[in-house]
Amino acid sequence: MEILTISGGSGLFGEVRIPGAKNSVLPIMAASVLCRGTVTLTDVPHLSDVEASARILQSVGCKVLLENGRAVITPPEFPGSAVPEPLMRAMRSSLFYLAPLLARTGRADIYTPGGCRLGARPIDMHLSGLEKMGAHITEKDGGALEVTAPDGLAGADICLRFPSVGATETLLMAAAAARGETVLRGAAVEPEVTDLARFLQGAGADITGVGTRVLHIRGRELLMGTQHAVCPDRITAATVLCAVAGCGGEVLLTNTCNAHLAEVLRILRRAGCMVSASGDSSVALASSGALRAAGGWDTGVYPSFPTDAAPLMAAALLRAQGESRVTDTIFENRFACAEGFLRLGASVNVCGRTLHVHGMDLLNGADVEAPDLRGGAALVIAALQAQGSTRVMGAEHISRGYEDIAALLAPLGARITRSWGEPCGRGCRNAGTVL
The missing domain is CATH 3.65.10.10 (Enolpyruvate transferase domain)
Structure with missing residues (x-):
């Protein structure tokens, strides 16, 4: 203690x-899995949650260096699709790995994430949005989730009932690597969402409407490595x-x-x-x-x-x-x-x-x-x-x-x-x- x-x-x-912002760097670290090439992040705070995120990246095959306010992340050609339960339980932000793993591998085996006990924090908007994009979701005992997209993810028209930051970020990452165009309505406009969108744009994603409630995302099969300063x-x-x-x-x-x-x-x-x-x-x-x-x-x-x-x-x-x-x-x-x-x-x-x-x-x-x-x-x-x-x-x-x-x-x-x-x-x- x-x-x-x-x-x-x-x-x-x-x-x-x-x-740099905790609530910005964590989803961006997860989004680096979408990239074919090295990602370099600057102004990265040295936090226990950042270290936990680095362990998740390493568990799916990424090389990670955290040093002097920088994170250098090199995803593998073929990342793993499963995050071990202890790593998922360590923090709420582990949920951000769902969409990148699903988009890169066609499958994500995860668990209900942990985090602060602030009350109900449902993930149904994350899951229902992914289902509209072609994902199949199976809930298992112990909070395990098996999410598959054997034919890949496809663009969809999605309207969030509440401007959830987490759901917006999950669906933004999924759409960036999906086939076709996704329209995400009712999106959150928090600065951390905007920062994630700008990171994805820097990696080659085609996103318009950044900073507004309606995002248009044209999926790209290949996102590149990039450098990004965390807000x-x-x-x-x-x-x-x-x-x-x-x-x-x-x-x-x-x-x-x-x-x-x-x-x-x-x-x-x-x-x-x-x-x-x-x-x-x-x-x-x-x-x-x-x-x-x-x-x-x-x-x-x-x-x-x-x-x-x-x-x-x-x-x-x-x-x-x-x-x-x-x-x-x-x-x-x-x-x-x-x-x-x-x-x-x-x-x-x-x-x-x-x-x-x-x-x-x-x-x-x-x-x-x-x-x-x-x-x-x-x-x-x-x-x-x-x-x-x-x-x-x-x-x-x-x-x-x-x-x-x-x-x-x-x-x-x-x-x-x-x-x-x-x-x-x-x-x-x-x-x-x-x-």
Whole structure:
């Protein structure tokens, strides 16, 4: 078990460069299987999920080198079609290998993917879209899926009932290698979807309508190797901004895409932060640490407020004057971090999908447990505001989405150390050596 020990109560000042996006690099790594030639990705964050994705690539025969923010991937002429169950269970994004393996080999043997426990995350839109393209799907015991397309995939007219990011990315990858033209209606327009489309275009895919709700994809039998710079991680940027907003201080973020941060910046301004942007690739924020409540807002599909940033913003507002409330429309269990907020002395309550935050003057350090990736990061933000020392248990969840959250925030003066210990319940004192 990974443990973060945080000494809070101080302002944060400095400059941070934002790395490439987790939610962009993972589907792009999977899409590299479609290429006949070497794929080189830059601005690749060093995450446990990226390492897990590399192991999946290796399991189907790809050569993978992860080094100094680069991923060099060389697919084999004849990749395998099966992903071992432990690798599928390691992360939700393992599902992205379904379409590339099916398109390259005519078959994919996978398992229901793992990931954070955020509630129901059905994959029916992925599967029904592939069926329209000619795939045959057999569900087996234990969550195993056998998906075949002996005659290859063919273009189809597909309308998504909801602009699912994952389903859009799955069907975009399938269509890029299918015969004929696919029209994908109701597509997600998140920046990470756009980044995947641009990667595929760089490899030779014929895609029009990128960044809109309707994509036209003319399949190509052969996609080439290519080089691609991964887009900046808007949720990592939101994490740093919310930490400085809640603690007070000043930060300059570089390597950003400010258009992707518009809704996060809007709520931070509403709460009393001063925000200024220089072009579209850097943004500065100043906060007195004495925020005012931000009222109510909802998360939603892009360009609405991102679901991943909801617990982060809530953490920033734990000491704001008045009541704030955020409703997550994507996942029913987004705010599992509320229990940790309470242990730190915050006044919060969850009603359905809405988290109510009643600002308190003071938070105090305590032992808390990271329930999931973004909830864990939210607890780090809360702990940085608390007086005294806080230990965040189960921080391996956080490492799935942040290369090293302690190192990310260290340039701002955050005092966070990492250690490892045996999982022995709340209040555990069996910690390893601090790095």
